[in-house]
Amino acid sequence: MKFKTVREGSQALVLNHLGEGRILVGPQRVFLFRQSLQVLQNYTATPDQYLKIKWQDGRTEHRSGPVSMFLNPLEHERIEMLSGIKLNANQALIVYKTTAEKTGSIVERRIVYGPIVFIPTADEWLHEFKWHGADMKTNKTVMIPEFAKFTKLSIIPQHFYYNVREVRTCDDTQIVVKLMIFYELTDIEKMLELTHDPIADFINAVCADVVSFATKLSYEEFQQQASKLNSQNTYPQLMQRAKRIGYNISKVVYRATMQGITCSLCKMMPSRVELS
Incomplete structure (x- = not known):
């Protein structure tokens, strides 16, 4: 037997010896007999x-x-x-919601644009993107599958570095072509419907374009015509794929070429030369 005080602005749960409970709203002083009191958080x-x-x-x-x-x-x-999820003016969220119908549950999708503090309802959830991304602390040109995980979708122009490896010219010279690709998301609905990883699509397309360009030229001809790698006309597959999935490739910058000579006489001793 004892007295307990519930302070003003607080609440407490009182349980008796039978397990029955009641809520006390402070300020209040209560006498407890065969009862316990728990202050609520x-x-x-x-x-x-x-x-x-x-x-x-x-x-x-x-x-x-x-x-x-x-x-x-x-x-x-x-x-x-x-x-809540804070979005700036250059970000968007993809939000899904389950709606009950007579024939079953239907999942609806909507796009939330910033600036806003978004607070989901209990029956909503967010789309989580898992794209190729680079670990900037180790190597910014190596794209790792599902490295970039995020829910806030950026809708401003962006870029990434990529080295197209194991490219061979028609005289069997192996080279690595270093590029920088600038892109911008223009149609979110197309992107959601037609790709799960646009960066992977860009990588596959640009590799195909660079290989197609290099296999028609000798190494010396490649050096002379390397400036064409700055032209969007050199990347038809990249441009076509980007447009199809709701992106615009604004620019591709050719950075350099790294050569690895693999002819029959010097296959065991590859040399690497940086070209500006």
Whole structure:
């Protein structure tokens, strides 16, 4: 037997010896006999946050801030305070939502553009992109599958470096062609429908274009005509594929060539020369 005080602005759960519970809202002083008192934890969300509430009956609810709520073990399984997703003017989110119909559930998709603080509802989820990307700390020209993982889609012009390797000229000289590719997303719907990794598509297409260009020339001719690699006309497959999946290739910059001579007399001792 004892007295307990519930302070103003607080709430508490009182359980008796039978397991029956009741909520006390402070300020209040209560006498406990064969009872226990548990002060409830309060969760508060600011205007750019929200509360994710999992109810005991299996429901999930999102409440946008500003909001405050006590975790009641009789009704709630858990409460989480989460931050909204902040988008600037050059970013977008792909949001999916399940809608119940007579014939079954239908998944709807919509695009949310910034600037905005986006707070999803309980039945919404975000598209997670997994694209080829470069580890800038090790080698910016090596593209690793699924290295770039993100939900915020950038809609401003971007670029990446790529080295087209194992390219052979018609006189069997092996070279590596170094490029920089500038691109911009112009149609999000096309991109979502027609590709799961546009960077991989760019890489495959530009490799095919460079190989097609080099196999028609000797190494000396390649050196003389290397400036053509700065022209978009040299990359028909890249341009066609980019347009098909909703992108625009604004520029391809030829950076350099690295040579590896693999003729029959010197196959065992390849040499590498940097060309400007």
